[in-house]
Amino acid sequence: MLDLAAAILSAAAPATTAILLAAMGCLVNRQGGIVNIGLEGLMLGGAFAAVAASAAAASWQAGVAAAGAVGALLGLGFSWTITRLGANQIIAGLGLNLVVLGFLGYLLPVRFGVQGTYLPEGVVGLPRIALPLLGNMPLLGPILSPQTPLTYFSWLTIPIIAFILYRTAWGIALRAAGEDEEAARAAGVSALRWRDASTVVAGLLSGLAGAHLALGVVTLFNKNMTAGRGFIALAAVYFGAARPWPTAAAAFLFGVFEAASFRYGSAGLAPQLVQMLPYLVVLISLTLVALRRRWDVRRRAARAADLASIGGAR
Amino acid sequence: MSATTSVSAARLVLPARLAAGAALLAPFALALAVGGVVLAATGRDALGTYRLLLVQSFGGQIAVANTLVATTPILLAGLATAIAFRAGVFTIGVEGSLYLGAFAAAWVGFTFTDLPGMMLAPLAALMAAVTGALWSAPPAALRAWLGVDEVVSTLMLNYVAILLTSYLVNEHFLAPGVANSMSPLVADQARLQPLLPRTQLTVAFFVALAATALVALVFRATPAGYDLRIAGLSPSFAAATGIGLATVVVGAMLASGLLGGLAGGLQVLGVNYRFIDRFSPGYGFTGIAVALLGRNTPLGVLLAALFFGALANGGAMIQLFSDIPIDLINLLQGTVMILAVVQFGRLRRAAEGVRA
Numbered sequence: 044m045l046d047l048a049a050a051i052l053s054a055a056a057p058a059t060t061a062i063l064l065a066a067m068g069c070l071v072n073r074q075g076g077i078v079n080i081g082l083e084g085l086m087l088g089g090a091f092a093a094v095a096a097s098a099a100a101a102s103w104q105a106g107v108a109a110a111g112a113v114g115a116l117l118g119l120g121f122s123w124t125i126t127r128l129g130a131n132q133i134i135a136g137l138g139l140n141l142v143v144l145g146f147l148g149y150l151l152p153v154r155f156g157v158q159g160t161y162l163p164e165g166v167v168g169l170p171r172i173a174l175p176l177l178g179n180m181p182l183l184g185p186i187l188s189p190q191t192p193l194t195y196f197s198w199l200t201i202p203i204i205a206f207i208l209y210r211t212a213w214g215i216a217l218r219a220a221g222e223d224e225e226a227a228r229a230a231g232v233s234a235l236r237w238r239d240a241s242t243v244v245a246g247l248l249s250g251l252a253g254a255h256l257a258l259g260v261v262t263l264f265n266k267n268m269t270a271g272r273g274f275i276a277l278a279a280v281y282f283g284a285a286r287p288w289p290t291a292a293a294a295f296l297f298g299v300f301e302a303a304s305f306r307y308g309s310a311g312l313a314p315q316l317v318q319m320l321p322y323l324v325v326l327i328s329l330t331l332v333a334l335r336r337r338w339d340v341r342r343r344a345a346r347a348a349d350l351a352s353i354g355g356a357r
Numbered sequence: 358m359s360a361t362t363s364v365s366a367a368r369l370v371l372p373a374r375l376a377a378g379a380a381l382l383a384p385f386a387l388a389l390a391v392g393g394v395v396l397a398a399t400g401r402d403a404l405g406t407y408r409l410l411l412v413q414s415f416g417g418q419i420a421v422a423n424t425l426v427a428t429t430p431i432l433l434a435g436l437a438t439a440i441a442f443r444a445g446v447f448t449i450g451v452e453g454s455l456y457l458g459a460f461a462a463a464w465v466g467f468t469f470t471d472l473p474g475m476m477l478a479p480l481a482a483l484m485a486a487v488t489g490a491l492w493s494a495p496p497a498a499l500r501a502w503l504g505v506d507e508v509v510s511t512l513m514l515n516y517v518a519i520l521l522t523s524y525l526v527n528e529h530f531l532a533p534g535v536a537n538s539m540s541p542l543v544a545d546q547a548r549l550q551p552l553l554p555r556t557q558l559t560v561a562f563f564v565a566l567a568a569t570a571l572v573a574l575v576f577r578a579t580p581a582g583y584d585l586r587i588a589g590l591s592p593s594f595a596a597a598t599g600i601g602l603a604t605v606v607v608g609a610m611l612a613s614g615l616l617g618g619l620a621g622g623l624q625v626l627g628v629n630y631r632f633i634d635r636f637s638p639g640y641g642f643t644g645i646a647v648a649l650l651g652r653n654t655p656l657g658v659l660l661a662a663l664f665f666g667a668l669a670n671g672g673a674m675i676q677l678f679s680d681i682p683i684d685l686i687n688l689l690q691g692t693v694m695i696l697a698v699v700q701f702g703r704l705r706r707a708a709e710g711v712r713a
Contacts (some may be wrong), residue, residue: 049385063664063665078508080482080512124695124698124699128699128700129698129699129700130695130698130699130700131698133447133449133508134645134649134694134695134697135694135698136694136697137449137642137645137691137694138646138691138692138693138694138695138698139691139695140691141639141642141687141688141690141691141694142687142688142691142692142695144684144687144691145682145684145688145689145690145691146395146688148682148684148687148688149395149399149681149682149684149687149688150399151682152680152682153399153401153680153681153682154399177636255493271516272512274512274516276657277509277512281509312435313521313524313527313528315520315521315524315527315528316520316524318520319516319520319521319524320558321519322514322516322517322520323511323513323517325509325513326495326510326513326514329499329505329506329510330499330503331503332505333499333503333504333505336504337503337504
């Protein structure tokens with residue numbers, strides 16, 4: 044049992060990386076006022092760029108850089124349709140997913156003569172780097188190390204984004220842009236520009252998430268390789284109410300689910316039921332939050348009524 | 358309401374009406390242009406491909422019949438979405454209802470095999486619609502009474518639906534002797550009979566047409582249609598005039614789920630004859646594009662659904678006859694979706710603002 048738990052946990056770290064990166068990007072985007080449904084497309088674009096560039100330059104660094112750049116560019120274009128052309132963000136996001144999927148699905152057979160899976164010669168995958176001290180720790184060691192550079196980077200994004208959002212002027216400007224366009228403008232902040240910037244961050248991080256899928260987990264591109272992780276990342280953001288640490292915790296939980304669905308698949312429990320958990324967890328948590336909000340409102344109203352009656356007696 | 362609309366439309370000067378028509382067609386034209394650029398850039402004959410697409414979707418009786426078959430689930434999914442959108446409910450959960458409806462129809466069809474066809478097929482379709490409606494009930498209730506954002510809840514429930522039906526078919530209802538992921542076939546008498554030999558054009562398309570007419574009637578001529586529209590246009594005005602918003606939201610989402618479930622059920626009874634794991638290429642999402650392009654009007658939805666039906670059918674055929682993969686259709690559809698929600702007027706105003 045402990046062995047199984049350890050096996051799942053050590054598989055959970057790489058499984059979490061893509062979800063965590065996309066979720067952190069989505070969170071920044073959400074704080075900037077945009078619900079990003081296009082994470083799947085951004086990840087997929089990044090995954091393809093990673094494989095193509097890694098093969099072309101025979102270097103994983105080039106793959107990662109290309110993935111980030113393609114994700115950021117796609118994010119900018121996506122953001123532009125929303126902030127400058129007034130497109131509905133949900134529809135534009137669904138459209139982006141289809142455009143990227145359709146474009147790459149078209150390109151693979153037409154340009155590279157392959158169906159669905161693209162494996163050019165000389166793709167260099169991400170290395171697994173052992174951490175000198177952490178790796179030797181008794182229980183956590185095998186979970187923490189060795190991991191890919193992007194996995195370590197994904198962990199770093201949590202405190203970095205938390206710091207920027209809540210401790211810097213940038214973070215205040217971004218959140219102002221996200222909360223109230225008018226107020227932001229009054230305070231001299233260009234809301235649309237901050238919104239665009241937040242989508243570029245979402246694109247960049249989602250692109251890196253794609254790079255991790257294509258160069259870290261396996262070393263190939265498949266047009267179905269994101270497999271709903273963009274929506275799981277979105278679920279993590281909703282579960283964490285767009286706050287960095289809770290969102291990261293949800294991403295890790297969902298990573299554990301993903302790892303478990305592979306492990307349990309052979310142990311007799313249907314993988315589909317495990318894969319359902321992130322979506323159900325979010326639905327339940329949204330319901331509980333709404334119930335609590337409603338209860339709070341009622342309690343406040345009751346208290347106000349109490350105070351009013353006291354005032355009347357006096 | 359519609360009388361005033363048509364009067365004001367008649368008063369529009371001709372150039373303005375042309376401009377309005379052009380604005381409606383612009384997303385289609387621009388998306389085809391984008392696809393053409395992609396085709397040309399990859400060394401394919403864009404015009405030739407589009408000509409082939411046109412011939413394969415409308416050239417001859419069989420081609421037209423196949424296009425109508427491909428249109429059927431898209432039309433129903435588009436209507437389902439339009440009803441909700443009209444009420445101001447932003448559901449994207451039609452795909453989930455479609456999966457549950459398809460499974461319900463298949464289950465009825467392969468379980469009650471002793472029933473005569475006259476009963477079995479309608480019963481299966483009815484179960485599909487009811488199951489689809491039931492699937493949309495939780496997000497409807499959550500939105501109406503607790504204010505939970507329906508975009509997120511329906512998006513999440515789509516994946517739950519896909520995984521749940523996948524679980525059911527793989528773990529409990531796998532067809533004996535079939536490799537994977539398919540339920541047993543529905544009984545022969547439950548299958549809808551082709552109206553034209555060598556096609557799968559069945560009564561399903563005409564059911565979808567009847568649903569379109571019915572929705573048009575409800576929209577135009579019933580108090581429910583009026584409530585739906587007012588609730589969508591201005592929730593506060595609707596509430597002030599005594600329209601029960603919760604009732605409208607729940608009603609619209611249930612009707613949406615009902616049509617989504619029916620779309621899935623008819624796909625099983627008329628085309629696949631069984632439930633297949635992950636069978637939908639995203640009919641529910643195409644339905645969103647169709648509702649947007651059709652401006653949530655039944656006639657608009659019908660025309661847009663025909664466009665996407667023709668694309669889907671023609672795309673599948675050109676994949677057979679040339680080396681153009683059907684993924685091109687996804688590219689076109691995604692582009693149309695984005696362009697359909699881009700406000701061209703805003704762009705023009707922005708340009709004028711710069712000049713001024």
